[in-house]
Amino acid sequence: KxxxxxxxxxxxxxxxxxxxxxxxxxxxxxxxxxxxxxxxxxxxxxxxxxxxxxxxxxxxxxxxxxxxxxxxxxxxxxxxxxxxxxxxxxxxxxxxxxxRGVRTIIEMVNMTRLDCATASAAVMRNGTTAAAHHANYRSAFGAKLVDQPLMRNVLADLHVDAEASTLTALWLADLTDRAMRDERAAQLRRISLAISKYFICKRAPMHAAEALECLGGNGYVEDSRMPRLFRESPLMSIWEGSGNVAALDTLRAIGREPQTLEVLFDELDAATGADRAYDDALAAVKGSFADMSTLEYRARDIVGRLASLLSASLLIRHGHPAVADAYVNSRLDGSWGSVYGTLGGGVDTAALIARATPKV
Ligand SMILES: Cc1cc2nc3c(=O)[nH]c(=O)nc-3n(C[C@H](O)[C@H](O)[C@H](O)COP(=O)(O)OP(=O)(O)OC[C@H]3O[C@@H](n4cnc5c(N)ncnc54)[C@H](O)[C@@H]3O)c2cc1C
Structure with a gap:
């Protein structure tokens, strides 16, 4: 078709x-x-x-x-x-x-892309709070799940992405308002929305699967409401430009309007000096544009790294220090595993789990 x-x-x-x-x-x-x-x-x-x-x-x-x-x-x-x-x-x-149909409808599409990023962040927050709540009440092997070290790693790790995505989505919403009267904000929004829509939406299904598993067998049962999060989560990535298309669109936009990348780098530069891992990751991504001939093949890698840096920069400047520290020293320094629950040592899991747990 x-x-x-x-x-x-x-x-x-x-x-x-x-x-x-x-x-x-x-x-x-x-x-x-x-x-x-x-x-x-x-x-x-x-x-x-x-x-x-x-x-x-x-x-x-x-x-x-x-x-x-x-x-x-x-x-x-x-x-x-x-x-x-x-x-x-x-x-x-x-x-x-x-x-000029595409140019006209893109205004609506961009609002929907913001919805996709926001909804994915909401799915992550929803899943994290359900997992943390369950872990506070369920005991296995003689202790509450929330007190068992490996479950603390999983919950803290889930929370890191939920909070990073929420902060980024809300920042994008504010930027959308500012973009109506400020050209620099409009350029920054163009690229930030594209990279974040790609990356936040891509993380949601993995996140939903892991949050569901924290509830064990109950997470697979409809009564828990977790299956609905799981089913919904891949859709945001498909809508309004599925993964590859979104990543390629971002590179195309940079090619057409190189100043969008400059304003993004200005924004990312504003968070340097606080964490060595962040500074190194930013320098590395700037270097990755050197070989233009393989850019299309590497689109997901580059766009994902830009999006992680944006979330990290927002956490460093405006977020909770424990979340910023855990995000930078897992997602940006290459130490993070390919699944949730692989945070390294030195993470303030108590602070992260407290922020994930609903107050009842
Ligand atoms: C529930 C639902 C509701 C929808 N509602 C609407 C709606 O209301 N209005 C509307 O207009 N659309 C709607 N869509 C359509 C949706 O926007 C498209 O399905 C989506 O954009 C993907 O396009 P496609 O299906 O043509 O896939 P394809 O373009 O065939 O893509 C298939 C795969 O190939 C990848 N791909 C495509 N091009 C390239 C390339 N150049 N390089 C590498 N990889 C590539 C894609 O990323 C994807 O993974 C809806 C879709 C769903 C699932």
Whole structure:
């Protein structure tokens, strides 16, 4: 099917009418919330792909020609219907300039990317608090789980990513507001949102699986609510640019607007001097742009490292010292294992677990 990541391959067409409206004909493989009052639809005009406002009910009260063909039977995300639709001369109105559809719809897409990052951070926080709460009440082998050293490592490690992601997502939300009136903030937001959407969303499924496991068998049972977090978690990474596409988009944006990388490095430079591991990781990522010929192959690595540095810089400047220390001296210094629960020594697990545990 055409479309998807390759937005410009869209074959839906729009034909101008004398009254200023357009008749839209074509197919859409994925339309979420098709019950919405209006849809933003991309369709081809002679000038190129353009964005249209398509209401479900027309101003005269009649139904627009939007045929729902099938609802998707999805892994999760069941509360949000997703469908296949066909437009048979559906009536729409142009939004933005003809031929500038992608540029127009990107404003909405960027808000949804922020939602994806925020929702992934929320999934992590939700899973962490459920795990910490359970560990405070469940005893095995003669002691509460929360008092057993290896479980403390897992809980603290889960919390590190939950807090780093939450701080980054909230900072991005503030930056989104500032970007409306400040060009530097707009450039910083362009790159920071892209790298963070990629990285925060990528971590959520691993995090959800580990948080679920902290509840043992109960975590696999629907009553615990953990399966819902698990099912929802991969979706945020697929939506609005799945992993590879998001990483490649970031590099493309840097290629087109190199100043976005400069403002990001300025932002990251502001946190130097506090932790040697951070300073070394920042110097290393700056060096990784030297070989441009292999950039596409290394896109996930580079974008992930930039995103980790951004979260680390925010934690160093605005976060809890124990979280900042644990994040930098695991995620940035190469010592962290490939699974949760592999923090090294010297981590203030008491402070981290206290921040993860809901007060009841
Ligand atoms: C529940 C759900 C709801 C959705 N709702 C909507 C909606 O309301 N509106 C809407 O427009 N879309 C919607 N989508 C579609 C979604 O945005 C796309 O599925 C998503 O962007 C991925 O595109 P694709 O399916 O075309 O995958 P593809 O583009 O076929 O990608 C498949 C894989 O290949 C990778 N890939 C693609 N290109 C490259 C490349 N150049 N190099 C390396 N790897 C690459 C991708 O990262 C991915 O892993 C929805 C999807 C889901 C799952």
């Amino acid at each position: 055409q479309g998807g990541s390759d937005v410009r391959a869209n074959t839906t067409t729009a034909v101008a009418q004398a009254d200023g409206s357009f008749l839209i004909t074509g197919h859409k493989w994925f339309t979420s919330a098709p019950n919405s009052d209006l849809l933003l639809v991309l369709a081809q005009l002679p000038e190129g792909l353009s964005c249209f406002f398509v209401p479900r009910i027309l101003p005269d009260g009649s139904r627009n020609n939007i045929a729902l063909q099938r609802l998707k039977n999805k892994l999760g995300n069941h509360s949000n219907a997703s469908s296949e639709v066909e437009y048979h001369e559906a009536v729409g109105w142009l939004v933005g300039e003809p031929g």
